[in-house]
Amino acid sequence: MDIFILILLRDLRLSFRRWNELAMPLLFFIIIASLFPLASSPEISQLRDYGGAVLWVSALLSSLLALDGLFRVDAEDGSMEQLILSPTPLGVIVLAKIIAHWIVSGVPLVIVSPLLALSFYLPLEALPVFILAIALATPILSVLAAIGAALTVSLRGGGALIGLLMLPMMVPVLIFGTWATDAAVQGENPIGALLLLASLAILSISLGPLAAAGAVKVAME
Amino acid sequence: MDIFILILLRDLRLSFRRWNELAMPLLFFIIIASLFPLASSPEISQLRDYGGAVLWVSALLSSLLALDGLFRVDAEDGSMEQLILSPTPLGVIVLAKIIAHWIVSGVPLVIVSPLLALSFYLPLEALPVFILAIALATPILSVLAAIGAALTVSLRGGGALIGLLMLPMMVPVLIFGTWATDAAVQGENPIGALLLLASLAILSISLGPLAAAGAVKVAME
Amino acid sequence: MFNEAASLKTKSLEVWRGGVCLFEGLDFTLESGQVAIVSGANGCGKTTLLRILSGMNQAAGGYVTWRGEKIHRLNAESQAEIAYQGHLDGLKKEFTVLENLRFYQAMSNQKKPLESLLEELRLGPYQNRQVRYLSAGQRRRAALGCMRVKTAKLWLLDEPLTNLDTKGASLISSWISEHAKSGGIAVVATHQRDSLIQTATIEIEL
Amino acid sequence: MFNEAASLKTKSLEVWRGGVCLFEGLDFTLESGQVAIVSGANGCGKTTLLRILSGMNQAAGGYVTWRGEKIHRLNAESQAEIAYQGHLDGLKKEFTVLENLRFYQAMSNQKKPLESLLEELRLGPYQNRQVRYLSAGQRRRAALGCMRVKTAKLWLLDEPLTNLDTKGASLISSWISEHAKSGGIAVVATHQRDSLIQTATIEIEL
Amino acid sequence: MAFIRHNLVRIVNAISLLNTNFWRWFHQLASPPHVFALAGRVCPWFAGLAIIFLVAGTYGGLVLAPADYLQGDGFRIIYVHVPSAYLGMLAYMVMASSAAIGFIWRMKMAHGLAVSAAPLGAWFTVLALVTGGIWGKPMWGTYWQWADARLMSELMLLFLFLGYMVLRASFDDRDKADRISAILAVVGVINIPIIHYSVEWWSTLHQGPTIAKLDEPSITMDMLMPLLIMIIGFTAFFGWLLCKRLQGEILKRERQTRWVDGLIKGRTA
Amino acid sequence: MTARQNRMILIGLVVTGVTVSAFLALQAFEENLLFFFSPAQVAAGEAPTDRTFRLGGMVLEDSINREIGSLTLNFIVTDYTASIPVSYTGVLPDLFAENQGVVARGTLDNQGGFIAEEILAKHDENYMPPEVAEALALSEGSQTP
Numbered sequence A, B: 001m002d003i004f005i006l007i008l009l010r011d012l013r014l015s016f017r018r019w020n021e022l023a024m025p026l027l028f029f030i031i032i033a034s035l036f037p038l039a040s041s042p043e044i045s046q047l048r049d050y051g052g053a054v055l056w057v058s059a060l061l062s063s064l065l066a067l068d069g070l071f072r073v074d075a076e077d078g079s080m081e082q083l084i085l086s087p088t089p090l091g092v093i094v095l096a097k098i099i100a101h102w103i104v105s106g107v108p109l110v111i112v113s114p115l116l117a118l119s120f121y122l123p124l125e126a127l128p129v130f131i132l133a134i135a136l137a138t139p140i141l142s143v144l145a146a147i148g149a150a151l152t153v154s155l156r157g158g159g160a161l162i163g164l165l166m167l168p169m170m171v172p173v174l175i176f177g178t179w180a181t182d183a184a185v186q187g188e189n190p191i192g193a194l195l196l197l198a199s200l201a202i203l204s205i206s207l208g209p210l211a212a213a214g215a216v217k218v219a220m221e
Numbered sequence C, D: 001m002f003n004e005a006a007s008l009k010t011k012s013l014e015v016w017r018g019g020v021c022l023f024e025g026l027d028f029t030l031e032s033g034q035v036a037i038v039s040g041a042n043g044c045g046k047t048t049l050l051r052i053l054s055g056m057n058q059a060a061g062g063y064v065t066w067r068g069e070k071i072h073r074l075n076a077e078s079q080a081e082i083a084y085q086g087h088l089d090g091l092k093k094e095f096t097v098l099e100n101l102r103f104y105q106a107m108s109n110q111k112k113p114l115e116s117l118l119e120e121l122r123l124g125p126y127q128n129r130q131v132r133y134l135s136a137g138q139r140r141r142a143a144l145g146c147m148r149v150k151t152a153k154l155w156l157l158d159e160p161l162t163n164l165d166t167k168g169a170s171l172i173s174s175w176i177s178e179h180a181k182s183g184g185i186a187v188v189a190t191h192q193r194d195s196l197i198q199t200a201t202i203e204i205e206l
Numbered sequence E: 001m002a003f004i005r006h007n008l009v010r011i012v013n014a015i016s017l018l019n020t021n022f023w024r025w026f027h028q029l030a031s032p033p034h035v036f037a038l039a040g041r042v043c044p045w046f047a048g049l050a051i052i053f054l055v056a057g058t059y060g061g062l063v064l065a066p067a068d069y070l071q072g073d074g075f076r077i078i079y080v081h082v083p084s085a086y087l088g089m090l091a092y093m094v095m096a097s098s099a100a101i102g103f104i105w106r107m108k109m110a111h112g113l114a115v116s117a118a119p120l121g122a123w124f125t126v127l128a129l130v131t132g133g134i135w136g137k138p139m140w141g142t143y144w145q146w147a148d149a150r151l152m153s154e155l156m157l158l159f160l161f162l163g164y165m166v167l168r169a170s171f172d173d174r175d176k177a178d179r180i181s182a183i184l185a186v187v188g189v190i191n192i193p194i195i196h197y198s199v200e201w202w203s204t205l206h207q208g209p210t211i212a213k214l215d216e217p218s219i220t221m222d223m224l225m226p227l228l229i230m231i232i233g234f235t236a237f238f239g240w241l242l243c244k245r246l247q248g249e250i251l252k253r254e255r256q257t258r259w260v261d262g263l264i265k266g267r268t269a
Numbered sequence F: 001m002t003a004r005q006n007r008m009i010l011i012g013l014v015v016t017g018v019t020v021s022a023f024l025a026l027q028a029f030e031e032n033l034l035f036f037f038s039p040a041q042v043a044a045g046e047a048p049t050d051r052t053f054r055l056g057g058m059v060l061e062d063s064i065n066r067e068i069g070s071l072t073l074n075f076i077v078t079d080y081t082a083s084i085p086v087s088y089t090g091v092l093p094d095l096f097a098e099n100q101g102v103v104a105r106g107t108l109d110n111q112g113g114f115i116a117e118e119i120l121a122k123h124d125e126n127y128m129p130p131e132v133a134e135a136l137a138l139s140e141g142s143q144t145p
Ligand code: HEM
Pocket: E078, E081, E082, E085, E086, E128, E129, E130, E131, E132, E133, E135, E136, E137, E139, E140, E143, E144, E150, E151, E154, E155, E195, E196, E197, E206, E207, E208, E209, E210, E211, E212, F123
């Protein structure tokens, strides 16, 4: 448990040390979302139509991208060897790393999402559901991206591969997320989609780290 | 001149060697373009309305991201030191690297763009203009992203910073690009916007590599 | 807890890399207090051997045991007794020397003050400098410091003298002697055989 | 073209790093045929000095000239006469040894066959293997090969013996002697002074 | 013939004298204590000018100038909007050109000037954006138009300032930060003509040039005078802040040197 | 080729590049890059018929009339070569007046009229007190009967 917190804090501090990496997913999210109105005629009705889609796709992409370095940086400077050889099970360490990463990438995204949603004219009533859906979806996306990152640690520029490997599994998240959002926008019941997201979140957090740890171990051989 | 081609070929071969990096921008482009219809209710009229915006934003993002490693990889393995110390002016080398990168990231984008455009129901008549605009815009974006990458070589996780730094200069490209596309879609005259894009392309290719080379030299000190 | 005596054993190890057999039938036993120097030409498999001894890689044939247990199936207590330092430093460039040391110390639940260690490593004036601003040898010294704070029983060192100056090299060699004297075990791969041979009790020529 | 004789001069070099003056008033001149060994403790500024000599870094005071011209304003011909090999290898991990050698050869417009070089470096069997699958010492040898193919007049070598085995070290030392004999100049920073001192004509203690 | 030769020689002599004087002056600009003192000396002048002109301009703009035939009193925001828009651009040019000088001649003081100008420029740009937006709502009927080239390019100016500052902040090594951010500043100069000519090159919502054009200004004298006075006042204000910030920057950079020590001791003694 | 020649070629290429790009840019400004369409263009059928666009011009004198009992407003936008009738429902900016610039966003109906969703006023670059404006209007009135 101590080690879990130790790693969590280490990764958080590292992110704050390289603050530009920290800002990455957030900035990315904002860039995407603000370029859109620029690139299209920013009319309210249209923005509202595709606002949800823009937000979801950019959330997905930013978690994909941000996680590329999750294990690679450690692998390249030799820290990963040390972590693998530590007495703590690697799965725990991986979970700590994923959570640290979610805190610096997913949480800000959750925090700015209401702002972006409003700037895309999402109705106010739909906001709580949207935020909840993003809050449930980002950890799933983080875990999935982490598995992809682990699978490609030993390859340079694994980004695309992560995308390729993890896309099929991320699509359901995207679909449930937009279901929930759409339902809320149209005043329908979003509980079903939210429950699905919650169950996926718990599933991925309990099994994902094991898979990622296994992949890292193999990749570092 | 020989050295120019040498570097160009080297970078091309390297990209093909790490094929996953090669696939990155393309995959990225496809993800965006295919997830969008998934995440929104895909009605033809709507898709057409924001299709152009989606395509342009994804082109911009993919060139931003793909170029992050342009100089970093060389800097980290020591090749950059050797390139800086070579008798060939660094600007020429940088230009070769940018072009190589454009060939593996921009050209595929140009090639798939008609497909994506059609999948967003862009009218057939607008296709040539759209492709031309993308073909003119991608090199500008590549040069700009390269300058950003050069400014941030010695910083970890430059990705986000590149976005922030280069956004002001990329926005005009985005705007002219969508102008041209919109004009073509609506059967108006896109020549003005295309000429602007062409002028920016030539300007950035002639001055951009100098700026990037200067930045790399300073960063490697 | 440790009913088996602290000993590292290999049993007819056989190692293949890139379609070539690097060595086979390697058997040795290291007891408490012994230091093995692994030497041999570049590419003869020293790094590979050390990684196998650490349990990170697996051999094509044969096995390695620590306290009688297979090395890649150790329980947490035994695992904590092993320290490995490879060609890579394992330092975070964005952290200061002190932060790096503290991290590895905390990972092994140790809490000793670090002043004397920093003193020995001549990193005192640099303790609050980020590792990325250190010279190659200073980094190496910091990395060896991180290995030291774990107070492990088995040291696996891959070319520890790389980039170290004369004083640094003799510091490491004295560390190894001390470690052996206090009952530790060390396996050291090196090309600077002369600087370390007086600490060795066994030499493994690959 | 080269009206000035090949000589590397420094004039009252002064170097600061991280708010500390590493050295000042460093003056020396190396003429054709001379080899300087730079030695000193870790962090004394050897790497920094070599980078300044190469023109990549600039000194806080003083200057460096090559054939009478400031080192960071050389024309292409003089620039081509300089080869630098730092702590980093400069090899592309995805390329094979041969591809890396060929690239640096082409960069300097050379075209000699490479068999004998590969033979000397004992990389013959590995010439078509990607560098990322090489051992540390094999990589270093490949990197030194890349430096060699440039046929430069001035060699700036930062710890060339790192990770090299005995044979490799004596190969490099013989390269340096030969280079000096054929009129070249070399500046070599190293901690393994003993292995290289017989090649040196000057020793620079920092 | 001899006459011409004689005069030519005199002209050449004069030029070479000017030239040496110029270079002496230029080299003095590289010496921190000298620049520090110079900034200290001109500072009060700028301050005085700024106060006088800003007060006079405010009075002129709010009281003396007549209301516009069309916009009524609403137009008076021009007396803040236009000066701050100008100053944003001026600050960028100061920043970029001194950064370029610093890069080419390795002049630390020039970099110091660039660093000092950046946040000032950012604030003026923010002011121009805000006053423009406030003005736009009643006049055009909207605070903001994404598709308008003038508005977009002004926003991008703000981003350039921010980018410059963020880039600097991410380097620990000041020297490197100076030289690298200089490149960004210079590359960004392309935005300045775009801002200025955007209203001519594209038909936009923002109006065309009123005073900054080759023709006679399209504004009557009684409205123009306060505007010019405000512009001078803003410029002096900018100069004042710039000198202050430059002095601070010099002290920060030179804090380990003997002359700063002496300065501080002299102050406290 | 010597290094010096090489260098000159490079510099030449850069200069050519900059010149060509400047030329292209100037060429581009010859084409009009539209924020809005003028009534003349609309009349000539250059404006799109099936989607929203912006229409810019002057509000014709005496053309404004409000429909009684609603916020709807009808007026004519002109560039003095062609005129387009516009109808709009909603709040107007202060500057909206006869003989003033206006930018309307909306669509064409099938009778050649324009239905605006949004009205923006466009100010010109002239600033003057009311007296001057009157005097100017008088003198212009006398020049162009
Ligand atoms: C957010 C909205 C606005 C922005 C970003 C903005 C930006 C600018 C900028 C950058 C300039 C300086 C141009 C140059 O010197 O080349 C300028 C000048 C000016 N602006 Fe604005 N503006 C805005 C809104 C307005 C509005 C609503 C009006 C009046 C209706 C206005 C009237 C003027 C005038 C009269 C000038 C001086 C023009 C000259 O003489 O060159 N602006 N504006």
